[in-house]
Amino acid sequence: MPLRVQASTPEDIMNAVRIGREFNLRVVIDVGIGAHVVAADLAKAGVPVVVGPNMIGAGFGGRFEFANTPRRTRRACTAQASRSR
Numbered sequence: 513m514p515l516r517v518q519a520s521t522p523e524d525i526m527n528a529v530r531i532g533r534e535f536n537l538r539v540v541i542d543v544g545i546g547a548h549v550v551a552a553d554l555a556k557a558g559v560p561v562v563v564g565p566n567m568i569g570a571g572f573g574g575r576f577e578f579a580n581t582p583r584r585t586r587r588a589c590t591a592q593a594s595r596s597r
Contacts (some may be wrong), residue, residue, distance in 0.1 A: 513538075514537075514538040514539060514540045514542075515532065515537045515539050515540070516539075516540045516542045516562075517540070517542060518533075518542045518543050519537055519541050519542070519543065519544065519546070520543050520545040521545075521546045522546040522547075522549040522550045524546075525544065525546060525547055525554070525561075526552055526553065528541060528575055529541075529553070529557050529559050530552065532559070533552065533557070536554050539559050540547055540559070540560050540561070540562065541554070541559060541560070541561040541562065542562045543562070543563070543564070544561040544562060545563070547561045547563060551556045567581055
């Protein structure tokens with residue numbers, strides 16, 4: 513089972529890759545906003561990246577939550593998260 517690491521900056525992403533290599537873990541980068549900067553290194557290491565906001569805990573105003581989504585999508589997702597609590 514891979515270890516999903518929420519990392520955004522290129523430095524954090526490469527630290528996660530280094531730690532994965534050091535402890536022999538399969539790493540998947542989650543959020544990965546700065547992954548394009550280190551894409552060649554990620555490809556060489558075989559580390560996949562999930563790009564976009566982490567939707568776990570939607571509606572709680574996380575750092576990157578809904579930053580680039582249309583207003584109607586934000587309302588719909590927040591309403592759904594409110595109903596599921």
